[in-house]
Amino acid sequence: FNEIETPDLSNLNPVQLLASTHKDGPAVVYAGAGSGKTKVICSRIAWLITHEHVPASAILAVTFTNKAAKEMKERVEQYIGAKRSKYVIVSTFHAFCARFLRIYAEEAGYNSAFSIYDDDDQKSLLKDILKKLNISDKILSVNTVKSKIDKIKNQGLTPEEYLHELKHNPELSFQEQRQQFRNFGEQYDPEIIQKIYSLYQSTLKKQNAMDFNDLLLVMFKTLENKPHVLESLQNRFRYFLIDEFQDTNPIQFKLIHLLSSKSQNLFIVGDDDQSIYSWRGAEPSFIINFHHLYKNAKVFKLEENYRSTKNIIQAATEIIKNNKKRADKTLFTNNEVGTKIKIKSCEDPYIESKFISNEIYADVQENGKFSDFCILYRTNAQSRSLEDELRRRMMPYIIYGSVRFYERAEIKILLAYIKLIINPTDEAAFQKIINTPRRGFGDKALSKLKELSTSRNESLLNTITEIVYGGLENEVSRSIAAVKDFVMCFQKWKSNLDYHNKPSVTLAEVISDINFEEYLRNSYPEDFDERWLNVIELKNAIIEFENINIEEEIGQQQKQLSGLEKLSRFLEQAMLTVEPTVVNVQQGTANAITLMTIHSAKGLEFPKVFIAGLEEGVLPHQNSIDSPEAIEEERRLMYVAVTRAKSKLTLTNCKRNRYKDFIPAQESRFISEISFEITDWVDSAKKTFPREFGKITSTPKFEDKPRIFKGDDLLNKENINLKSEMNQDLIWRKGQKVTHKVFGDGVIREIEKSTSG
Numbered sequence: 001f002n003e004i005e006t007p008d009l010s011n012l013n014p015v016q017l018l019a020s021t022h023k024d025g026p027a028v029v030y031a032g033a034g035s036g037k038t039k040v041i042c043s044r045i046a047w048l049i050t051h052e053h054v055p056a057s058a059i060l061a062v063t064f065t066n067k068a069a070k071e072m073k074e075r076v077e078q079y080i081g082a083k084r085s086k087y088v089i090v091s092t093f094h095a096f097c098a099r100f101l102r103i104y105a106e107e108a109g110y111n112s113a114f115s116i117y118d119d120d121d122q123k124s125l126l127k128d129i130l131k132k133l134n135i136s137d138k139i140l141s142v143n144t145v146k147s148k149i150d151k152i153k154n155q156g157l158t159p160e161e162y163l164h165e166l167k168h169n170p171e172l173s174f175q176e177q178r179q180q181f182r183n184f185g186e187q188y189d190p191e192i193i194q195k196i197y198s199l200y201q202s203t204l205k206k207q208n209a210m211d212f213n214d215l216l217l218v219m220f221k222t223l224e225n226k227p228h229v230l231e232s233l234q235n236r237f238r239y240f241l242i243d244e245f246q247d248t249n250p251i252q253f254k255l256i257h258l259l260s261s262k263s264q265n266l267f268i269v270g271d272d273d274q275s276i277y278s279w280r281g282a283e284p285s286f287i288i289n290f291h292h293l294y295k296n297a298k299v300f301k302l303e304e305n306y307r308s309t310k311n312i313i314q315a316a317t318e319i320i321k322n323n324k325k326r327a328d329k330t331l332f333t334n335n336e337v338g339t340k341i342k343i344k345s346c347e348d349p350y351i352e353s354k355f356i357s358n359e360i361y362a363d364v365q366e367n368g369k370f371s372d373f374c375i376l377y378r379t380n381a382q383s384r385s386l387e388d389e390l391r392r393r394m395m396p397y398i399i400y401g402s403v404r405f406y407e408r409a410e411i412k413i414l415l416a417y418i419k420l421i422i423n424p425t426d427e428a429a430f431q432k433i434i435n436t437p438r439r440g441f442g443d444k445a446l447s448k449l450k451e452l453s454t455s456r457n458e459s460l461l462n463t464i465t466e467i468v469y470g471g472l473e474n475e476v477s478r479s480i481a482a483v484k485d486f487v488m489c490f491q492k493w494k495s496n497l498d499y500h501n502k503p504s505v506t507l508a509e510v511i512s513d514i515n516f517e518e519y520l521r522n523s524y525p526e527d528f529d530e531r532w533l534n535v536i537e538l539k540n541a542i543i544e545f546e547n548i549n550i551e552e553e554i555g556q557q558q559k560q561l562s563g564l565e566k567l568s569r570f571l572e573q574a575m576l577t578v579e580p581t582v583v584n585v586q587q588g589t590a591n592a593i594t595l596m597t598i599h600s601a602k603g604l605e606f607p608k609v610f611i612a613g614l615e616e617g618v619l620p621h622q623n624s625i626d627s628p629e630a631i632e633e634e635r636r637l638m639y640v641a642v643t644r645a646k647s648k649l650t651l652t653n654c655k656r657n658r659y660k661d662f663i664p665a666q667e668s669r670f671i672s673e674i675s676f677e678i679t680d681w682v683d684s685a686k687k688t689f690p691r692e693f694g695k696i697t698s699t700p701k702f703e704d705k706p707r708i709f710k711g712d713d714l715l716n717k718e719n720i721n722l723k724s725e726m727n728q729d730l731i732w733r734k735g736q737k738v739t740h741k742v743f744g745d746g747v748i749r750e751i752e753k754s755t756s757g
């Protein structure tokens, strides 16, 4: 028996120490960026386990992204070692709910093999439902309905409750009317939404599927309606720690409130200035009013920032103080003054990317660390020009959250096969693969099959199985011959999996039985290799998953999972994790530039940060320009971005070709909120704060404004496509028509030898 030593908390400041060693009852740590909130959560977990002898499995820590969860778990491990922290659950709300819904699926009214539907599945189901209800998408688009339903679910309301609210809460219908006004063009009546929502929900249930928001909603409803489930979770979990609390939405709050209501040990940390998810229903008022909701809550305020230089903190403070709706708080740092905030205005995105890569390159020549750098942007689309440039110069980078691994076409298809093996009533999966690879089962046959299955109240797979085996006569049967193999394969895969219990073998069977390699080769001749590598990667991931001994821990019991269960856990993880895409990296991810949206950078820190695209219409985003509230949220985004930087911050912008050409490109208002004294304008001519770059009157064409391409541009085949079929050998001539990725169509006017060769 090793004597348990307490973790070393000597490097905490007095308030951090008080918060970390807070024992029982509700508490809130309310503080600005970089003041050690996340650090406090980690040290408190360590302290509870070692000093207070709280069993690790009684602690639930929740954070916002899988990346943050992983980092938190690592920090706790550093304090007390992996062995003692093993059973602490550090997870996102969604992953936590998914995990326990598998265990309590029956109580929730589902089968434990339930599918998780992603946005695409959700939309295709809604499309079917709108059709069924005879609602034209001109009156109500799938996207509007989806976002409406997501919002209602974020509030934690079932279809019945929503209807009840509508009838009894006049304020809600007032909001509805405003909403209607905002979605100009589209009209809807809340009662129609309710009808769609209700049918959507019952259909999901029939298909044994949940969408992302259901994970929370169904979990909450199960806790509310099944006292023994609530009781068993309350008995297990006695300490709750929530990071980034400002971004919880009502359903998450209800859930955590209910779970913690018995022990009352709810410890939350957050910063209202960093609330950036109100579009997803987050309510920063929860954190501001926490001590009203929990009267005996201890309040801790941290004011010292340990992350950034004085200049960076000054810039962040100057920006955020322009927000009217915020609780006042102090943030200072004892760190050095540091370099000034570098600002550069560029001609176009191409030059902007070039500037950024040059800066990084020069720095790396001296310091050798690409991993010091992070490039942040408001929208995913902005990464394209940056990526082009980094690839061209062979600079290593990791990009987070653009396309999730599992969202790639080839992976999605294979996952759909797996989903259908696990859950035969998963209609979204069925529809995705019934004719992929092609089996001559077209849209017409599918819609007939759907009619038939609806009238028989059977799943698509069951219906088609019965047709194939001849028990059922119908008009689809001509196409049926083609899918006979498909149906038989499914039965084979499932019974084989029961026998060998190896998910990776099942995947290999699927790949070979459907001739997937040939399918990929024919469908994607240009990038077959890359896609095939992804398939191999998927196989590896499943093998890896198979080999770790998953101990499903319910109370003190541990349970060995079957092959099918393992496969379903694997899928769940794939659905809920955003895997980074690693590019140009030879040896691991250790030395690469990070590219990500500001939203996904929350909670993280980097020595040197670029914020690109600081223009009106980009940051602040175009959709927010007319709403003072939305502008405040954009400003909070800017605050989050600025406070990621430890020692160096560079802001860039350019004349971007936006969808509304008639809007002049203007510098972001957030730049001018920073004191001139702490800025360093790279181009001295710009020192006059240009609010307007000048009008972009039309898509810039080469004809309008000749551009001279220098050597490396010419070599960069990716950027320029020849207009004519001839001359594919990249020999340019005057008058030739070309298309450039950034500048569009044009004609070569002049050819000049580049000095750099």
Ligand code: ATP
Residues within 6 Å of the ligand: 011, 012, 013, 016, 032, 033, 034, 035, 036, 037, 038, 039, 040, 271, 274, 305, 306, 307, 602, 603, 604, 605, 643
């Ligand atoms: P954010 O609001 O961005 O989530 P945060 O409040 O969670 O920030 P942390 O990430 O916990 O802040 O800490 C910021 C940085 O400051 C980390 O590098 C952390 O190690 C460091 N830090 C925090 N407290 C101290 C301290 N008392 N002494 C030295 N360094 C500290």
Ligand code: MG
Residues within 6 Å of the ligand: 037, 038, 039, 243, 603
């Ligand atoms: Mg944090």
